[in-house]
Amino acid sequence: MAVNADFAGRSYPPSGPYAVDAATLAAFAAAVGSQDPVHTSSEAAQAAGYRDVIAPPTFAVTIAQQCDAVFVQDPEAGIDYTRVVHGEQRFIHHRPITAGDSVVGTLTVDSVREAGGHAMVTTRTELATEAGEALCTSTSTIVIRGGE
Amino acid sequence: MAVRTVAQTTVGETIGPLTLSVARETLVAYAGASGDQNPIHQDEAFAKSVGLPDVIAHGMWTMGAVGSVVEEWAGDGGRVVEFGTRFTKPVVVPQGGGEVEVTGVVKAVDEDAKRATVELTATSEGAKVLGRCIAVVQLD
Numbered sequence: 001m002a003v004n005a006d007f008a009g010r011s012y013p014p015s016g017p018y019a020v021d022a023a024t025l026a027a028f029a030a031a032v033g034s035q036d037p038v039h040t041s042s043e044a045a046q047a048a049g050y051r052d053v054i055a056p057p058t059f060a061v062t063i064a065q066q067c068d069a070v071f072v073q074d075p076e077a078g079i080d081y082t083r084v085v086h087g088e089q090r091f092i093h094h095r096p097i098t099a100g101d102s103v104v105g106t107l108t109v110d111s112v113r114e115a116g117g118h119a120m121v122t123t124r125t126e127l128a129t130e131a132g133e134a135l136c137t138s139t140s141t142i143v144i145r146g147g148e
Numbered sequence: 149m150a151v152r153t154v155a156q157t158t159v160g161e162t163i164g165p166l167t168l169s170v171a172r173e174t175l176v177a178y179a180g181a182s183g184d185q186n187p188i189h190q191d192e193a194f195a196k197s198v199g200l201p202d203v204i205a206h207g208m209w210t211m212g213a214v215g216s217v218v219e220e221w222a223g224d225g226g227r228v229v230e231f232g233t234r235f236t237k238p239v240v241v242p243q244g245g246g247e248v249e250v251t252g253v254v255k256a257v258d259e260d261a262k263r264a265t266v267e268l269t270a271t272s273e274g275a276k277v278l279g280r281c282i283a284v285v286q287l288d
């Protein structure tokens with residue numbers, strides 16, 4: 001089944017809230033080999049001017065992918081997840097995601113296009129606090145490899 | 149860590165090369181921390197059954213590990229204000245582990261905004277695994 005181009009431009013209601021805690025940030029930082037104490041020590045984070053420990057630069061993808069699920073798992077979207085590879089990823093941080101944040105994500109399907117027998121879908125998730133403070137714009141392009 | 153300043157930063161300066169090790173255990177840890185439990189990143193038999201040469205790293209692990217290099221250079225992870233990449237080739241992680249070689253170069257410094265644009269190169273087994281990998285760092 002082909003990817004449904006009618007989804008291009010579609011926006012979804014905000015999803016979440018997703019609670020961010022210090023242990024989750026520390027585990028993510030360790031997994032990507034970060035030695036920066038702003039992810040693990042609230043004292044170090046506060047000395048650097050943050051309220052509490054902050055997320056590494058790519059952590060936002062873990063929340064963005066939960067927000068994406070409403071679209072990529074929608075049978076109407078026609079995305080065969082067994083054929084998906086991650087093509088491109090970009091983050092614009094408005095302020096670091098911080099332990100204690102309660103994050104909501106608003107998903108928009110920016111584009112659906114076909115190229116060389118593959119489909120490419122670009123989604124954008126705007127992450128913000130429940131109070132409406134902008135945190136991160138996460139943009140992701142997935143490639144759905146064409147069938148044989 | 150001290151935050152990097154504009155005065156410390158010049159166009160053309162380089163970061164690395166640094167060699168990052170990636171073991172199967174690293175990918176299990178990343179899977180747990182990220183929630184991405186796709187078996188191609190953990191299970192050799194499964195990865196080979198879908199036509200991959202071996203277990204491959206999560207693209208987002210590779211990007212995250214390169215992000216850690218940028219953080220170290222910036223002096224504070226919160227200073228990495230923009231970060232983007234294309235995923236061009238997977239990092240193959242055999243039983244004995246794999247390696248990623250990372251280098252960076254400062255492409256631009258905006259003295260008014262106090263921002264540096266850094267281009268990163270990541271290779272594994274001689275193949276470029278990230279393309280157009282660009283980070284923007286907020287300097288002091």
